[in-house]
Amino acid sequence: MELSAASGGAALLGGTAAQAAPRPAGGPPPLGPVVIGPADPRYVELTTRGHNGRFTGSPDVVHLVGSAEQVVRAVEEAARDRKRIAVRSGGHCFEGFVDDPAVRVLVDVSEMAAVSHDPERELFAVESGATLGRVYRTLYLGWGVTLPGGGCPTVGVGGHVAGGGYGALSRRYGLVVDHLYGVEVVVVDRSGRARIVEATRDSTGAERELWWAHTGGGGGTFGVVTRYLFRSPGASGAPGGLLPRPPAxxxxxxxxxxxxxxxxxxxxxxxxxxxxxxxxxxxxxxxxxxxxxxxxxxxxxxxxxxxxxxxxxxxxxxxxxxxxxxxxxxxxxxxxxxxxxxxxxxxxxxxxxxxxxxxxxxxxxxxxxxxxxxxxxxxxxxxxxxxxxxxxxxxxxxxxxxxxxxxxxxxxxxxxxxxxxxxxxxxxxxxxxxxxxxxxxxxxxxxxxxxxxxxxxxxxxxxxxxxxxxxxxxxxxxxxxxxxxxxxxxxxxxRGNHRRLQRAKERWDPLDLFHHALSVRPPERFSSRRPGRGPTLGPH
CATH class of the missing domain: 3.40.462.20 (Vanillyl-alcohol Oxidase; Chain A, domain 3)
Incomplete structure (x- = not known):
């Protein structure tokens, strides 16, 4: 489902149902757009946020985004200017994918960190900049539920979920992605036009494959996730029954x-x-x-x-x-x-x-x-x-x-x-x-x-x-x-899922705008050996 600027939305913690909108009705406007260059004193804060000190990036610009619409604009600019783009959530990437010297545009989603319940759709929405600690605290104190994710509370959900996500409750409840109902993701078509797409477990065709690709296919490959939607399979009704309940x-x-x-x-x-x-x-x-x-x-x-x-x-x-x-x-x-x-x-x-x-x-x-x-x-x-x-x-x-x-x-x-x-x-x-x-x-x-x-x-x-x-x-x-x-x-x-992931990549990122050394690549650009040898990004 492609979303307009007036679609999506949820209810705040403890609140009532909101109209379909990017944020709850009457809420504060989102941060930004904030566009930061090397001369800005905030630039160092945002480009050294990665947790692995082996890597430090030097992008031309950092977009600190507060909404999916701001992500659309940042991505379209990168596609138009044929500039390598990367996305940062919690900053815990083990390798230098985000801090690659080739990355010229950095989209930082860390200020998109809302965790909310949508009573009309009977699901929880988690923005991709939220940390695991914030998610655990808000879901549990608000509704008595959780996700079976990892044990480091400062890890961002943006990458954690996209890779599968496991933790102390996973032997009891499975992986985080076993409870992923949908994703809201900014994708780019062959013309370089960016748009917001929502893909869910109930989608069909290519949109369902986009959802499936985000259940372990990894981040930085298909687009920019702006929001995850969670509901356990078969769950419905009151919020306390939509996701796993942790022990007291x-x-x-x-x-x-x-x-x-x-x-x-x-x-x-x-x-x-x-x-x-x-x-x-x-x-x-x-x-x-x-x-x-x-x-x-x-x-x-x-x-x-x-x-x-x-x-x-x-x-x-x-x-x-x-x-x-x-x-x-x-x-x-x-x-x-x-x-x-x-x-x-x-x-x-x-x-x-x-x-x-x-x-x-x-x-x-x-x-x-x-x-x-x-x-x-x-x-x-x-x-x-x-x-x-x-x-x-x-x-x-x-x-x-x-x-x-x-x-x-x-x-x-x-x-x-x-x-x-x-x-x-x-x-x-x-x-x-x-x-x-x-x-x-x-x-x-x-x-x-x-x-x-x-x-x-x-x-x-x-x-x-x-x-x-x-x-x-x-x-x-x-x-x-x-x-x-x-x-x-x-x-x-x-393992055996790689070719299916490649087909999703071909459909949803035909320009191969989103890539890094170990991302899924279209067949014509895939190398089974040394990474990082792909062609320059941007429209062809």
């Missing part, structure tokens, strides 16, 4: 071991027992079907290895279940450990989540595991996590339990195809000074390559690996120096 409180445990108390054999045995336990309890029929669990393998310089797990505190025998979990893991090795337990109100638990150290340099690499690490891989982890000194104190490997409801959805029902995985793994180096870059990159790249030595240095989908998660982009996967598997990066991220 969570019962959590945190286990810890000191590196000095674990030799190589004990480390490998701990990972073996940890992996086997989670494999046995991955399904929806397990008493642990709703458990959230994470393993943090900090570098030896950080001192610790930790396991954190949580259940709904109101669940019968929640404490007993967590005690049994602790007993099995601690019984794996004869080493001292610490354990703490707590019961925390749900909202406090999510708003107190990981706060990303913006401005630091980092390199992250993703693996989706269908089975636990084998003993050879555990040995590789032990070697690298004990290699080097204090300069690697902030390096580590982070493993998150998947399965549950995530894996009850068909791989082609959404664009996010990884519906058969047990764990999501992030391998990360994080550092402060430019002089450390070469050594830090060598460490994380070497670790990753050796973990996947049997499959060309990357997690080729097979019995053990599912591929990689698009929201943790890694341009190394498109570089033959680091990916020697012969399997293109698009297969690692999209």
């Amino acid at each position: 409180a969570v019962r959590s445990v945190s286990l810890g071991w000191q590196w000095q108390d674990l030799d190589r054999e004990a480390f490998v045995r701990l990972l073996r027992v940890h992996g086997d336990w989670h494999r046995r309890h991955a399904g929806v029929d397990s008493p642990y079907a709703e458990l959230s669990s994470g393993l943090t393998l900090g570098h030896r310089a950080s001192g610790r290895i930790t396991v954190d797990a949580a259940l709904d505190a109101s669940r019968p025998r929640a404490g007993e279940l967590l005690d049994a979990f602790v007993a099995e893991l601690t019984g794996a090795v004869a080493a001292p450990y610490t354990v703490t337990a707590a019961t925390t109100p749900w909202l406090k638990s999510v708003l107190g989540g990981v706060q990303w150290p913006g401005g630091a340099r980092f390199k992250s690499k993703s693996t989706l595991l269908r089975t636990p690490w084998n003993d050879r891989q555990a040995g590789v982890l032990h070697t690298y996590l004990n290699r080097g000194g204090e300069e690697f104190a902030t390096a580590g490997v982070y493993l998150t339990f998947l399965g549950g409801r995530i894996n009850t959805v068909r791989p082609d029902a959404t664009a996010m195809p990884h519906r058969d995985c047990l764990f999501s793994v992030v391998h990360e180096a994080l550092w402060g000074e430019e002089r450390q870059t070469e050594g830090q990159l060598a460490w994380v790249r070497g670790l990753y390559r050796e973990l996947h030595a049997d499959t060309g240095g990357v997690p080729v989908p097979d019995e053990a690996n599912g591929g990689a998660y698009l929201n943790y982009p890694d341009t190394d996967l498109a570089d033959p120096r680091w990916n020697t598997s012969g399997v293109p990066w698009s297969t690692l991220y999209h």
